[in-house]
Amino acid sequence: MLPLSERAAALDGSDVLAPFRDRFVIEDNLLYLDGNSLGRLPKDTVRRIREVVEQEWAHEVVLAWDRWLDTGTRIGDALAPLIGARGGEVAVCDQTSINLYKLATAGIQATGRSNILTDGGNFPSDRYVLESVASAAGGRLILAPDDPTVGDLEPLIDGTVGLVALSHVSYRSGAMLDGAAITRLAHDRGAMMLWDLAHSAGAVPVQLSEWGADLAVGCTYKHLNAGPGAPGFLFVRADLQSTLDQPITGWFGHKDQFGFADDWQAAPDIRRFLVGTPSIVSMAGVEVGVALTAEAGIDAIRAKSIALTSLFIEAVTPLTSHAVAVITPLDPAERGSHVTLRHPAGFQIATALRDRRVIPDFRAPDLIRFGFAPLYTSFAETLRAAEILGDIVKSRSYESFPDTRHGVT
Ligand SMILES: Cc1ncc(COP(=O)(O)O)c(C=O)c1O
Numbered sequence: 001m002l003p004l005s006e007r008a009a010a011l012d013g014s015d016v017l018a019p020f021r022d023r024f025v026i027e028d029n030l031l032y033l034d035g036n037s038l039g040r041l042p043k044d045t046v047r048r049i050r051e052v053v054e055q056e057w058a059h060e061v062v063l064a065w066d067r068w069l070d071t072g073t074r075i076g077d078a079l080a081p082l083i084g085a086r087g088g089e090v091a092v093c094d095q096t097s098i099n100l101y102k103l104a105t106a107g108i109q110a111t112g113r114s115n116i117l118t119d120g121g122n123f124p125s126d127r128y129v130l131e132s133v134a135s136a137a138g139g140r141l142i143l144a145p146d147d148p149t150v151g152d153l154e155p156l157i158d159g160t161v162g163l164v165a166l167s168h169v170s171y172r173s174g175a176m177l178d179g180a181a182i183t184r185l186a187h188d189r190g191a192m193m194l195w196d197l198a199h200s201a202g203a204v205p206v207q208l209s210e211w212g213a214d215l216a217v218g219c220t221y222k223h224l225n226a227g228p229g230a231p232g233f234l235f236v237r238a239d240l241q242s243t244l245d246q247p248i249t250g251w252f253g254h255k256d257q258f259g260f261a262d263d264w265q266a267a268p269d270i271r272r273f274l275v276g277t278p279s280i281v282s283m284a285g286v287e288v289g290v291a292l293t294a295e296a297g298i299d300a301i302r303a304k305s306i307a308l309t310s311l312f313i314e315a316v317t318p319l320t321s322h323a324v325a326v327i328t329p330l331d332p333a334e335r336g337s338h339v340t341l342r343h344p345a346g347f348q349i350a351t352a353l354r355d356r357r358v359i360p361d362f363r364a365p366d367l368i369r370f371g372f373a374p375l376y377t378s379f380a381e382t383l384r385a386a387e388i389l390g391d392i393v394k395s396r397s398y399e400s401f402p403d404t405r406h407g408v409t
Pocket of ligand 1: 095096097098123125126167171196198199219232
């Protein structure tokens, strides 16, 4: 077997996605491995935002709304194939947490049941929102073990559970769940299935239609590189759209928005899940991010993601003798595009890495996440990050950094 450095060089040499790196603004000497939290800035986004601001807003002012009005559904149609959905089933709007509230409420009401099932390792915002939705329906949030299998979920879905809501790829462990099998299980037990695709969209192939999923939400600022705070997206399967009632009845969801009627009447299609005026400048980032991902192709992205995460895991495995544990599944088929390591001094190590210009993130109490973005992360960078980590852990140089968490981690 060739040494890791030669293998990394060979992988970079044959990388079909390598040209995409130049489509991003890349800061020299910054080993950025946090694209699973905030993706890098595509150069086209700078151009497109300038166009929206300097031409459309500056010269057309309110007249541009004729074109802007359907931005959320237009970009949703472009995003749909990346998550295995059809045109008319996806809209870009609001934040993921808000979309989750809308769809979970609509879903639980439609089943007439009151309990919601998620897992203890789901993203805190998801658990908070789902808890309040279940409680408003007179039920409660049931927590399955972290990163649940079908076997873990099966005994928990009884006749009281109306909605199963899970993250397809865990923000913590990076574990990827079996979308088809879990959706089938939920349906067999009379529950609806809602997927959070925050760490999946743009990183791994998702087949919402094939799975028969009912509902989904997700972020665009992570692997879709849409920009800080860019709007999220929602998916509602076509045959459900006219039957679900969403709780925030804003004018963008009205069937005749500019009729200014006294009463709210739901649009018959995906538009009924919209609420208010979209952020057009931020939408420009989503448009570019989705187009770049579609151009590269989700299968090529997935293939490189597996190669990157495999190389990183192999390179950090010797550190297990220094109290580093890899908590992400070792089988590539069971993980997304980030790798999470556990170490009792995780916060200090993450700080020491940042000090050396390696950017992972830290998730309390002891997890360090490394995100791999196939559109701009190289194999050489991946190996270099593992080497710097090894240096910090073996020399215990992290001990000179404070261990009190502060600010954004
Ligand atoms: C899995 C998951 N769900 C939901 C959210 C919340 O997204 P937002 O803050 O855009 O509502 C995040 C944010 O990182 C996330 O990782």
